[in-house]
Amino acid sequence: MARPGGASVSSSPTAAILLVGNELLSGRVRDENLPFLAAELWRRGVRVTRALVVRDDVEAIARAVRELSGEHTYVITTGGIGPTHDDRTIAGVAQAFGLRVVEDPTLASLIRNHLGDRATPAHFRMARIPEGAALEREPGSRWPVVRVRNVFLLPGVPELVRRKFAAIAPRFSGRPLHRGQIELAAEEAEIAPVLDRFAEEHPDLEVGSYPDGPVVLVTVEGPDREGVERAVERLRRLTSRWRAPS
Amino acid sequence: MARPGGASVSSSPTAAILLVGNELLSGRVRDENLPFLAAELWRRGVRVTRALVVRDDVEAIARAVRELSGEHTYVITTGGIGPTHDDRTIAGVAQAFGLRVVEDPTLASLIRNHLGDRATPAHFRMARIPEGAALEREPGSRWPVVRVRNVFLLPGVPELVRRKFAAIAPRFSGRPLHRGQIELAAEEAEIAPVLDRFAEEHPDLEVGSYPDGPVVLVTVEGPDREGVERAVERLRRLTSRWRAPS
Numbered sequence: 001m002a003r004p005g006g007a008s009v010s011s012s013p014t015a016a017i018l019l020v021g022n023e024l025l026s027g028r029v030r031d032e033n034l035p036f037l038a039a040e041l042w043r044r045g046v047r048v049t050r051a052l053v054v055r056d057d058v059e060a061i062a063r064a065v066r067e068l069s070g071e072h073t074y075v076i077t078t079g080g081i082g083p084t085h086d087d088r089t090i091a092g093v094a095q096a097f098g099l100r101v102v103e104d105p106t107l108a109s110l111i112r113n114h115l116g117d118r119a120t121p122a123h124f125r126m127a128r129i130p131e132g133a134a135l136e137r138e139p140g141s142r143w144p145v146v147r148v149r150n151v152f153l154l155p156g157v158p159e160l161v162r163r164k165f166a167a168i169a170p171r172f173s174g175r176p177l178h179r180g181q182i183e184l185a186a187e188e189a190e191i192a193p194v195l196d197r198f199a200e201e202h203p204d205l206e207v208g209s210y211p212d213g214p215v216v217l218v219t220v221e222g223p224d225r226e227g228v229e230r231a232v233e234r235l236r237r238l239t240s241r242w243r244a245p246s
Numbered sequence: 247m248a249r250p251g252g253a254s255v256s257s258s259p260t261a262a263i264l265l266v267g268n269e270l271l272s273g274r275v276r277d278e279n280l281p282f283l284a285a286e287l288w289r290r291g292v293r294v295t296r297a298l299v300v301r302d303d304v305e306a307i308a309r310a311v312r313e314l315s316g317e318h319t320y321v322i323t324t325g326g327i328g329p330t331h332d333d334r335t336i337a338g339v340a341q342a343f344g345l346r347v348v349e350d351p352t353l354a355s356l357i358r359n360h361l362g363d364r365a366t367p368a369h370f371r372m373a374r375i376p377e378g379a380a381l382e383r384e385p386g387s388r389w390p391v392v393r394v395r396n397v398f399l400l401p402g403v404p405e406l407v408r409r410k411f412a413a414i415a416p417r418f419s420g421r422p423l424h425r426g427q428i429e430l431a432a433e434e435a436e437i438a439p440v441l442d443r444f445a446e447e448h449p450d451l452e453v454g455s456y457p458d459g460p461v462v463l464v465t466v467e468g469p470d471r472e473g474v475e476r477a478v479e480r481l482r483r484l485t486s487r488w489r490a491p492s
Contacts, residue, residue, distance in 0.1 A: 013408045017282050023454060023456060024281075024297070025284055025286055025294040025295065025296075026288045026423075026425075027280075027281045027282070027284030027285025027286070027287075027288050027294075028285070028425075029276075030281040031277075031280070031281075032276075034273075034277070035275075035276040035277075036273070038271055038272055038273030039273025042272045042273055047271075048271040048273075049271065049300075049306075050298070050299065050301075050306070051270070051271060051298070051299035052296070052297070052298055052299075053280070053296065053297035053298075055295060056454075065382075082455070083434050084434050084437075084438045084439045084442075085438070085441055085442045085446075085453070085455070086445075086453065086454050087455075097342070120435060120436075120439075121271075122434075122435040122438035122439060123435045126435070127326050172439070177272075178270075179274075187330045188328050188368075189371075189372075190366075190368070191330075192329045192330045192368035192371070193366075193368060195330055195331055196330075199332075202390075202427075207263075207331070208268055208269060208302075208330065209328070209330040209332055210269060210275075210402075211328065219269075219274070221272070
């Protein structure tokens with residue numbers, strides 16, 4: 001698939017994740033989809049540069065989709081695509097792009113074939129998609145993933161997100177990133193001067209520092225595996241006096 | 247404290263949560279702060295209407311703070327306030343409001359008193375805050391929470407977030423919300439027509455429907471405890487044929 005977003009081919013592809021659901025903003029449910037999707041995309045060399053959580057509200061979804069779609073190669077949404085009154089992602093995405101919501105004949109016949117006489121109007125709500133949306137089907141998956149331009153619509157239930165993402169995963173590929181890390185028995189302020197200089201000397205790498213109980217975890221990330229390994233080795237020497245007991 | 251944001255006093259106070267950190271967008275770390283803060287604010291009647299995750303990047307933080315600060319009563323940020331090169335929240339918040347970053351004498355003397363000769367320039371980086379920021383101090387907490395207008399800056403480490411939020415929690419108060427819920431042994435499409443009508447008949451309540459393995463969890467939320475209880479009772483009768491085995 002050609003890259004659908006606005007990013008140039010020369011730069012890394014980027015992604016935004018849009019999590020839809022009141023339950024995430026009331027604290028009733030802890031999201032599991034961002035860590036899963038972010039890790040999967042990271043492994044594939046797609047850089048997630050923004051994530052957003054919005055309520056089950058057509059306007060809020062539409063605005064978020066407009067913002068994110070223009071600025072990222074891909075947008076992945078989770079949640080809000082079921083058949084109940086609080087499922088508003090289809091309407092929100094349609095509104096973002098000024099599209100009508102229509103019943104898709106392929107989806108309608110999937111429902112009819114699967115449910116026969118048990119199918120109710122509520123089931124057929126799940127056949128309603130923004131006009132012109134693509135259905136991304138993979139071998140072995142019964143229900144396709146709806147895509148509108150560069151926006152992929154996933155469900156909210158984490159188990160289904162995993163299954164659906166597996167079906168569309170091959171769409172996402174960039175130059176994979178590598179990560180090395182070391183643990184230092186120090187406070188951040190002690191190692192800050194060394195890390196400062198190290199990060200400056202390696203502008204091509206991303207250096208992170210994370211206090212983690214009695215140690216500080218330092219991560220080094222970049223697209224060149226050997227470069228990352230060499231840099232970590234050098235950092236190990238520069239910080240040997242804070243070596244964490246292993 | 248007077249409400250610092252743009253919301254009118256008559257409406258519920260709202261909040262946005264801004265999570266800062268590359269590690270959340272690479273999937274290396276699963277955020278624990280949004281569920282904690284969201285639940286705490288919900289209990290206090292403050293409605294979280296948006297959450298955003300951005301990278302450790304001054305521009306990205308500044309832009310997010312500008313967007314969120316104008317549209318919500320409160321903004322709470324987590325992460326990026328340590329002493330290392332990748333801690334950029336102070337700079338980002340300052341840039342959002344066009345403020346300089348200056349060393350605060352109160353914070354500098356806290357550091358000096360606490361560390362004495364051990365204090366290094368890296369420690370004093372933690373005394374640097376946007377000019378004019380307020381220090382929110384509570385009895386018993388050594389280190390204050392920095393506030394810039396309606397933006398409260400919390401650390402990223404979940405244990406510290408809990409401790410710091412406890413210190414500023416009394417600042418956040420609205421009309422508390424109440425929640426009732428029932429489980430139905432059904433598919434969402436079966437109960438959708440009943441839920442539709444029920445939600446329409448209770449425009450003052452928020453009705454949510456969440457597939458959860460073999461059952462659907464239906465939640466009913468609102469500011470009036472008795473109203474919520476009566477509505478849940480009614481919903482129980484309307485959905486009795488799908489009663490989940492308890």
